[in-house]
Amino acid sequence: MRHFAAPANDSVFGFCSILRTFHISTKLWRRSCTTHSICHATKSKEELLVVVGGGAAGVYGAIHAKTVAPHLSVVVIEKGKPLSKVKISGGGRCNVTNGHCVDNMILAENYPRGHKELRGSFFNIHGPADTMSWFASHGVELKVEDDGRVFPVSNSSSSIIDCLMSEVKQRGVSLQTRKAVAAISILSGGKFLLEIQQHTSVHVERVEADYLLIASGSSRQGYTLASQLGHSIVDPVPSLFTFKIEDLCLRELSGVTFPKVKVRLKLDSVQKNIPKLTQVGPMLVTHWGLSGPVILRLSAWGARLLFSSSYKGKLFVDFIPDLHVETLKSILSHHKLQYAKQKVLNSCPPEFGLTKRFWSYVLERQGLSGDVLWASMSNSSLMSIGSLLKDCIFEVTGKGQFKDEFVTAGGVPLSEISLNTMESKVCPRLFFAGEILNVDGVTGGFNFQNAWSGGFIAGTTIGGLALESCIGLK
Numbered sequence: 001m002r003h004f005a006a007p008a009n010d011s012v013f014g015f016c017s018i019l020r021t022f023h024i025s026t027k028l029w030r031r032s033c034t035t036h037s038i039c040h041a042t043k044s045k046e047e048l049l050v051v052v053g054g055g056a057a058g059v060y061g062a063i064h065a066k067t068v069a070p071h072l073s074v075v076v077i078e079k080g081k082p083l084s085k086v087k088i089s090g091g092g093r094c095n096v097t098n099g100h101c102v103d104n105m106i107l108a109e110n111y112p113r114g115h116k117e118l119r120g121s122f123f124n125i126h127g128p129a130d131t132m133s134w135f136a137s138h139g140v141e142l143k144v145e146d147d148g149r150v151f152p153v154s155n156s157s158s159s160i161i162d163c164l165m166s167e168v169k170q171r172g173v174s175l176q177t178r179k180a181v182a183a184i185s186i187l188s189g190g191k192f193l194l195e196i197q198q199h200t201s202v203h204v205e206r207v208e209a210d211y212l213l214i215a216s217g218s219s220r221q222g223y224t225l226a227s228q229l230g231h232s233i234v235d236p237v238p239s240l241f242t243f244k245i246e247d248l249c250l251r252e253l254s255g256v257t258f259p260k261v262k263v264r265l266k267l268d269s270v271q272k273n274i275p276k277l278t279q280v281g282p283m284l285v286t287h288w289g290l291s292g293p294v295i296l297r298l299s300a301w302g303a304r305l306l307f308s309s310s311y312k313g314k315l316f317v318d319f320i321p322d323l324h325v326e327t328l329k330s331i332l333s334h335h336k337l338q339y340a341k342q343k344v345l346n347s348c349p350p351e352f353g354l355t356k357r358f359w360s361y362v363l364e365r366q367g368l369s370g371d372v373l374w375a376s377m378s379n380s381s382l383m384s385i386g387s388l389l390k391d392c393i394f395e396v397t398g399k400g401q402f403k404d405e406f407v408t409a410g411g412v413p414l415s416e417i418s419l420n421t422m423e424s425k426v427c428p429r430l431f432f433a434g435e436i437l438n439v440d441g442v443t444g445g446f447n448f449q450n451a452w453s454g455g456f457i458a459g460t461t462i463g464g465l466a467l468e469s470c471i472g473l474k
């Protein structure tokens with residue numbers, strides 16, 4: 001029988017809520033034991049899993065624990081609203097996962113923190129294809145967009161939330177919101193003693209749990225709980241952000257996109273060559289500076305270095321990465337001959353594929369008048385255009401916000417976790433999943449995939465242990 005210790009100064013409401021919780025779980029236990037009477041007959045002890053955090057990892061983990069071990073009492077404690085990040089994710093569409101990485105080795109390359117460790121069992125146990133088939137088999141139609149991002153066909157994150165909430169209800173997971181797990185200690189028998197605070201009262205509930213899954217995302221409180229249980233924390237820093245660039249002329253290009261540029265980040269504090277600080281992909285000019293997939297990827301790989309450089313550095317952009325500098329020069333020379341009588345501003349070499357707005361920026365930045373004829377362009381002017389297009393330098397002066405997605409790098413180190421079970425190596429029966437771990441992905445659905453995979457592995461492992469315990473194997 002599970003033990004709830006009410007504090008001495010417990011309010012009537014608080015105590016009633018304990019009794020109610022207890023009553024609900026007893027009812028669930030009875031109900032599940034009618035279908036699983038073998039468990040009840042073998043061992044009448046009811047076990048409890050408490051999940052800290054009702055985000056993607058916690059809810060998915062709870063559902064899977066209950067799927068494997070329906071007799072196990074599963075309670076999710078969520079301090080705010082459940083699945084709140086899922087709701088706002090991907091601009092309200094929820095980029096559930098990524099459908100372009102069939103090979104798990106390539107998939108792992110999308111995690112600046114975790115790329116080495118996640119090459120192993122993690123995605124083999126539950127990868128993007130498993131996530132997609134789970135949602136599909138639970139009634140959510142998904143689509144893979146050209147860039148690999150997977151969304152619900154409805155284009156609404158509500159489809160994902162409704163699916164998960166319906167499973168929570170159907171499986172009998174108890175989801176308790178507006179309550180925060182404030183402290184955790186380990187009792188002499190190895191159980192966890194949790195102190196749970198209600199949002200609207202000073203009342204503290206004390207609950208003993210047999211299994212604990214901490215899936216508290218990037219919350220400070222979650223890191224404190226992990227520390228209380230003996231884990232270390234890699235300092236959290238933001239990842240996935242845009243670059244602020246102080247350049248008034250660039251600001252006028254706001255909205256201009258480049259389908260393929262090559263960017264290289266140079267930070268004063270970093271002398272050695274770091275290959276991941278060079279990225280290729282689409283870029284977008286914003287009102288504040290630069291954004292788009294290539295910048296977000298760079299921000300993720302450089303998250304820690306940028307943090308220690310106070311988000312200041314130099315960005316070298318090659319606007320035409322598919323053309324060698326010599327080819328580019330010869331295109332400019334030919335263009336000069338062929339369009340000698342045309343004004344430079346009105347005639348940009350089509351091979352460059354540049355917009356007129358950007359071409360005008362290039363000329364202005366190099367101090368060249370667009371009103372002169374190509375015939376009067378000197379060789380040094382052609383060279384200066386060529387060098388700007390191949391190696392344009394921008395001063396990064398800070399970080400901006402990418403509203404569609406952001407994550408935290410840092411958290412519980414993966415070296416302290418067994419990735420094939422998600423169990424702590426420090427504390428038995430303690431599990432972690434999701435963003436609380438020192439794992440973060442680039443944009444494109446990889447962060448949710450970390451939450452689904454970790455939640456699945458932790459949930460099914462806990463379910464398996466509860467089954468073993470139920471039939472008296474442990």
Ligand SMILES: Cc1cc2nc3c(=O)[nH]c(=O)nc-3n(C[C@H](O)[C@H](O)[C@H](O)COP(=O)(O)OP(=O)(O)OC[C@H]3O[C@@H](n4cnc5c(N)ncnc54)[C@H](O)[C@@H]3O)c2cc1C
Pocket residue numbers: 052053054055056057058077078079080081082083084085086088089090091094095096097179180181182215216217218219221222403404405406407433434435436444445446447448449451
């Ligand atoms: C605006 C935005 C958009 C995003 N879009 C995408 C996207 O489209 N695709 C993608 O892959 N990723 C996206 N991400 C990242 C993704 O949302 C996260 O990686 C993912 O939500 C992590 O899941 P989690 O369950 O680990 O943590 P969370 O979703 O953060 O859930 C943790 C939960 O724990 C609760 N909690 C914390 N401490 C306690 C406590 N002590 N007691 C009780 N409850 C507690 C919190 O309230 C929270 O609800 C986005 C992130 C943001 C901010």
